[in-house]
Amino acid sequence: MAYIEIAQDTCKGCSLCVNACPKQILEISSDVLNAKGYPTLKCIDPSKCIGCSFCGLICPEIAITVFK
Amino acid sequence: MKKELIKGNIAIAEAAIAAGCQCFFGYPITPQNEIPEYMSLKMPQLGRTFVQSESEVSAINMVYGAAGSGARVMTSSSGPGMSLKQEGISFLAGAELPCVIVNVMRGGPGLGGIQPAQADYYQSVKGGGHGDYHLVVYAPSTVQEAVELTQKAFHTADKYRIPVVVLADGVLGQMMEPATITVPKEEPLPEKTWATTSIGNSSRKPNIANSLYLDPYKLEKHIQHLAKKFDVITENEIMVEYNDIENAEIVVVAYGTTARIVRSAMNTLKKEGINIGLVRPITLSPFPTDEINQACKNANSVLVVEMSLGQMIDDVKIAINGEKPVNFYGRQGGVIPKASDVVDEIKKLRGVI
């Protein structure tokens, strides 16, 4: 099963990955702000991740590591 | 090493080559054109670099790239070209990159003229570019001295990681005089461990040629480091020449070509029994403040002679510190003062005329 790891403190909540994800399983969550005060990325349905790496490719902060 | 009759500009170029100058970047401007012309032929023959840049701005930035990479590098220019280089000179000073910049001065402001002048003293000694920094400035007065100071400039630049200016003028650049192109014997220099050589197989951190400090406290610390370094240079590197100052009633302060004119005026006056001394600063920066004060101790007054409206006179006044009158005689715009003019001026000062 593919999955992603998110470096919460690096994420700036820009949401470019949210729109790039073909499975639409990413969202920016304001539940918890990171140390810099940004809302950060959350994978809402990890079971659907296909490991395509689009999120990692478009992330300007290199905050996403993808496993497949 | 034989003495030859050689033009000042070419002597400077040959001196640089003998001192191991690896790269020359420049742009044509009168009266220094013989330097890039000579370099354009010789440097490639020696497997070294010559680039005629698209502007003086580019030339000085090529110097930055090569200096940051650890090479011995030189550029030369005059007047308007020197103004264009000031941006890069400020960056070189900030990044502590060693290089040699030759200015064969001509008359200004603006396009000015192409005849010799000494009007770039402020620009060279007081800054020219933006920010708090000092350069080392050497002022040769003969072709032989131009050779020796050009070579010394490379050494001083490397020793202290500082841009060094050789401040000549159109007379010195264009005149032919017997000179020997020496091969300098240099003291060992520290290794350039800061140079951007690429990391290669070493485990060191990246080297950065940089003048940016966004944190004001870090920038302040950096500026104070530069200032301390210049204090050490002031302590060790001041050069000054004295002529007949012991019994002089008037001491003249002049540098470069002007000092030669003053010397012939002194000879004339001596025959008339008038004792005049000459102090010739060889380093204009650091300026020989204490040396000038001491040299003028027994004189009644001081005369500064320059091919400008009077720029170095400010530093001489600081040196004399109000202890006696400091007078000025100068010609501007490329007009070279005659020895007889200096004689007349001195006689006027003595109240004879």
Place this chain on the structure above:
Amino acid sequence: MKQVFKKTTMLTDKPFTYCPGCTHGIIHRLVAEVLEELGIGQDTIGVAPVGCAVMCYEFFNCDMHVSAHGRAPAIATGIKRVYPDKIVFTYQGDGDLASIGTAETIHVAARGENLTTIFINNAIYGMTGGQMAPTTLMEQKTTTSPTGRSESLGGNPIKMSEILATIDGVCYVERTSVHNPQHIIATKKAIKKAFQNQIDNKGYSIVEVLSNCPTNWGMSPQQSLVWMEENMIPVYPLGVKKEVK
């Protein structure tokens, strides 16, 4: 289970200082990945521009020079003449490369210096707060074209890739974009070619990368990518403008 996407060692651990959604981070990563994949990172010396990307000297894990505004090509020339066998690149924005450094840009190309330039075109000055750039589009509002760029007041957008393609000595010019994953992959391919050309001693290579500035365009990051696609690409068509095989 293996990592299929991770950070390259050619970037330092320092977090990027760019605004949320700024594509500088993407392009930094592509350059760094290419340096690692081509095995040239340890032999590379980079030149940072003036502008937002001046900070890239802290991000690329190789020797760097920080240049005066627009002078990166001249500095790179100086470095390359000292080390002809090293890899030298400049990373420059549109103000740097297409305005204050136009002379340096044109002449580094005309000399055919064996260098690689990554040119970031986001049609605005970012660092100084959103002023008009040489590449600002007609009608685009900036802080120095507050009613929109007009020809009479602000002139016309300058197309550097097309200009550089006319210059002998230039080996490779391509314009790409990073507004979606497909184009990011294509951009990386172009950057790789631009560095490979330098390894192969082919002369000057430049990749113009269309980029964004959500902060100064006054848009969300996602809106800015859409704006790039809809407004910038028609003015700055993508593709290879010159390639000497």
